[in-house]
Amino acid sequence: MKFETLGIIEPIMKALKELKYYEATDIQAKSIPLVLNRKDILGCAQTGTGKTAAFALPIIQLIYKKEIVPRHDVALRALIVTPTRELAIQIDDNIKEYGKYTGLKHAVIFGGVKQHHQVKQLERGVHILVATPGRLLDLISQGLLSLDAIKLFVLDEADRMLDMGFINDIKKLLKLLPDSKQSLFFSATVPPNIMKLANTILKNPSKVEAARVSSTAETIQQYVYYTNRTSKKALLYHILQNPEIDQVLLFSRTKHGADRICRDLKKKKINAMAIHGDKAQNQRQKALKNFKEKKIKVLVATDIAARGIDINKLRHVINYDIPNEPETYVHRIGRSGRAGEEGVAISLSEPEENAYVKVIEKLIKKKISVVNDHPHPQTDKPMTAAEKKEWNKEKQRRKQEFFANRKKNRMGARR
Numbered sequence: 558m559k560f561e562t563l564g565i566i567e568p569i570m571k572a573l574k575e576l577k578y579y580e581a582t583d584i585q586a587k588s589i590p591l592v593l594n595r596k597d598i599l600g601c602a603q604t605g606t607g608k609t610a611a612f613a614l615p616i617i618q619l620i621y622k623k624e625i626v627p628r629h630d631v632a633l634r635a636l637i638v639t640p641t642r643e644l645a646i647q648i649d650d651n652i653k654e655y656g657k658y659t660g661l662k663h664a665v666i667f668g669g670v671k672q673h674h675q676v677k678q679l680e681r682g683v684h685i686l687v688a689t690p691g692r693l694l695d696l697i698s699q700g701l702l703s704l705d706a707i708k709l710f711v712l713d714e715a716d717r718m719l720d721m722g723f724i725n726d727i728k729k730l731l732k733l734l735p736d737s738k739q740s741l742f743f744s745a746t747v748p749p750n751i752m753k754l755a756n757t758i759l760k761n762p763s764k765v766e767a768a769r770v771s772s773t774a775e776t777i778q779q780y781v782y783y784t785n786r787t788s789k790k791a792l793l794y795h796i797l798q799n800p801e802i803d804q805v806l807l808f809s810r811t812k813h814g815a816d817r818i819c820r821d822l823k824k825k826k827i828n829a830m831a832i833h834g835d836k837a838q839n840q841r842q843k844a845l846k847n848f849k850e851k852k853i854k855v856l857v858a859t860d861i862a863a864r865g866i867d868i869n870k871l872r873h874v875i876n877y878d879i880p881n882e883p884e885t886y887v888h889r890i891g892r893s894g895r896a897g898e899e900g901v902a903i904s905l906s907e908p909e910e911n912a913y914v915k916v917i918e919k920l921i922k923k924k925i926s927v928v929n930d931h932p933h934p935q936t937d938k939p940m941t942a943a944e945k946k947e948w949n950k951e952k953q954r955r956k957q958e959f960f961a962n963r964k965k966n967r968m969g970a971r972r
Contacts, residue, residue: 582607584767631682
């Protein structure tokens with residue numbers, strides 16, 4: 558469906574044409590008319606379906622039509638809350654692109670950096686604010702921000718929000734929002750706890766579902782290479798020699814592993830940078846910027862940092878470690894094949910991870926194509942004592958990082 562048929566106004570259409578956005582995705586075609594008609598929405602949408610535009614475009618339009626006269630009246634009308642800094646920045650960047658001809662003012666606030674510049678921007682006035690929960694509540698508690706004039710509220714990535722321990726912050730936030738608001742609730746999955754939260758936010762919502770839950774896009778070709786743990790580095794290097802692979806988003810299970818992979822790739826003269834929770838905000842933004850500008854070939858990411866990574870026309874994703882949660886696999890490979898584009902997802906499976914592949918295939922209801930023609934096939938040869946010792950150390954590191962991340966994420970909103 559073309560955007561023109563959805564009632565999008567000319568200033569926004571002009572920006573979309575410059576971005577070469579002509580056909581609305583499924584979630585956009587279903588959501589935009591409902592939002593413009595002031596309906597609350599419960600949206601279930603996988604990563605890579607164009608979800609941000611589904612709520613950002615109509616929000617920009619609604620505020621523009623209200624605020625076009627008088628132009629000097631700048632009040633905070635829309636609040637978009639999302640779990641991570643990267644995703645908040647990405648949404649704000651998208652709003653900047655979509656609304657460039659509307660004159661609307663927008664800002665993004667998040668923790669982990671000094672608040673001075675964010676506060677100055679708020680003082681100048683904004684129509685649309687994108688925020689992570691912790692910094693948002695912090696500025697409200699300091700009396701630097703009021704939500705009294707909010708007319709549009711978006712809770713994005715709700716499932717991730719709960720996974721990261723933000724439920725209490727969301728409950729606090731809901732008490733500060735006016736009752737007379739339009740609410741949009743988006744989540745990749747809608748289990749009972751998400752539905753319970755949605756029922757406290759939405760009023761007679763229209764349910765919008767863009768894709769079957771835990772499905773992978775048909776445009777993504779999926780391959781698995783079975784190898785041994787000790788051969789993974791060599792196999793990765795072999796795969797990266799393919800001239801068709803010009804850029805790769807590569808997933809590591811742990812922060813320690815991500816840094817190690819970067820070091821190994823640099824030794825092979827392959828430009829790589831890592832993005833994960835232990836990196837400073839400026840380091841993370843630099844890595845993402847360099848990747849978008851194609852200054853580096855491989856961006857190595859952990860799952861917690863990946864939700865905010867949105868690279869136009871990214872074709873290749875590699876799972877260096879197979880995730881033990883199949884839903885994580887769906888989110889990972891959803892970084893490629895976005896908005897109808899073709900993508901390629903490659904997974905490297907060592908013997909201890911073979912069972913994870915089977916669970917993933919059961920979830921996505923399809924077989925992942927096996928690549929047998931490669932120089933580092935999986936063998937039945939048992940690990941040596943030294944390899945087994947190192948593997949046990951790695952498992953212990955993964956366990957420690959898992960619990961450390963969970964604790965950090967739950968406390969992060971208050972840092």
